[in-house]
Amino acid sequence: MSRSKFSQRHCGYCNKTTRMEMMGEMTTTPGKSWVRCTRCHHMTLVTVIDTSKADDANLDASKATPYNPEQTFRIGEAIFHSEWNDVGKVLSKVRTSSGSQAIVVSFEKEGQKTLVENLR
Numbered sequence: 369m370s371r372s373k374f375s376q377r378h379c380g381y382c383n384k385t386t387r388m389e390m391m392g393e394m395t396t397t398p399g400k401s402w403v404r405c406t407r408c409h410h411m412t413l414v415t416v417i418d419t420s421k422a423d424d425a426n427l428d429a430s431k432a433t434p435y436n437p438e439q440t441f442r443i444g445e446a447i448f449h450s451e452w453n454d455v456g457k458v459l460s461k462v463r464t465s466s467g468s469q470a471i472v473v474s475f476e477k478e479g480q481k482t483l484v485e486n487l488r
C-alpha cells in the first residue's frame with residue numbers, strides 16, 4: 369500500500385482547503401485520525417474511513433476473508449460465507465441483545481445479514 373501521508377482537506381482555522389499531513393490513526397477511536405494543516409499547523413481530527421474501496425460493485429470471493437464467528441472483522445472488509453457461497457461487505461458493527469458482538473453484512477445474493485463475531 370502506498371498511500372500518501374498528505375491529503376487535501378478543509379482546514380477550519382485557515383477556512384480553506386489546504387494540504388494536511390496525516391499524523392496517525394487514533395487507537396481509541398478507529399477510523400478517526402489526526403491531520404495537521406501544513407499552513408497553520410493546527411491539528412484537526414478527521415474521519416478517515418476509506419470510501420474509495422467501498423464503492424466496488426463486485427466483490428472478489430478469492431480475496432474475501434472467510435467468515436468465522438470467532439474472528440473479528442473491519443468495516444468495509446469483504447467476507448465470504450462458505451455455507452451460503454456468498455460474498456458480502458461489512459457495513460457496520462452492532463451489539464446483539466445477548467451482549468455479543470455482531471457485524472451487519474451486505475451480501476450479494478443473501479442481502480443484508482447480521483452475523484456474530486468475536487465469539488468466545
Ligand SMILES: [Zn+2]
Nearest residue numbers: 379382405408
Ligand atoms: Zn490551517
